[in-house]
Amino acid sequence: MVNRIRRIVLAGAAATLVMSGLTAQVAAADPPCYSGEVCVYRDGALLDKFPPVRPGQCRTLGKYYDRIWNRSGNVQRTWYTGGCTGGNQLVYHGENKYIFSVSVGGF
Template identity: 35%
Template sequence: MRKKTLMALMFSATLAVSAAVSPMAAAHASEAPQDAGSAGIAMKISTKGLADCPIDHICVWENTNFSGRMGAFPPVFTGECRTFSIGYLSAYNRTVWRERLWRSSSCTGGNVIIYPGGQLILANRSYSVGAWP
């Protein structure tokens, strides 16, 4: 019985620590550009397209029409930049914030604004997402 109680306490402590150091908190701690693969941001093969994008996330796909590998991440705030080494050609903003989709991997140069609820197919591959303004 003691062993089960100890195991339950250890599991609860692990969950508490995991919640305290979430990928969202870690992602917002740094203003340096981060690659989706190294920032704890979900990268997966999308089979459903738009339906795969979680609420309160920005999602980007490597191909047009919301197909191929998908990156999903929480809103990017002012001064932050997220990079995607695979590049993307379609994007969906399921947050309440305006975001900028940048052609470069450092949130500089050509960009387009994606508004809350917006879905975009891009003519040129883009590599980063940064906050409005």
């Protein structure tokens, strides 16, 4: 009986340690990309998130990103270079596009 109680206590302690480790991992995760936001990622990590860029305006990030997720209701244009110049692609509402770019402009 004592051995059985000891095993139950040890199992509970082990479960507590495992659960506390999982909680720490969730807390360290990137913040979510909410509806109405445009989020850019690099190597799977959130680099920046912001409201949609308005038509005629440009947002140049300090670093290249390799994925953009447009959760806004506005079409965005992703530019391969800073200053919203050069080659670009449209990113429609809800689109999660893998693309190596540095700036975002409204469309």
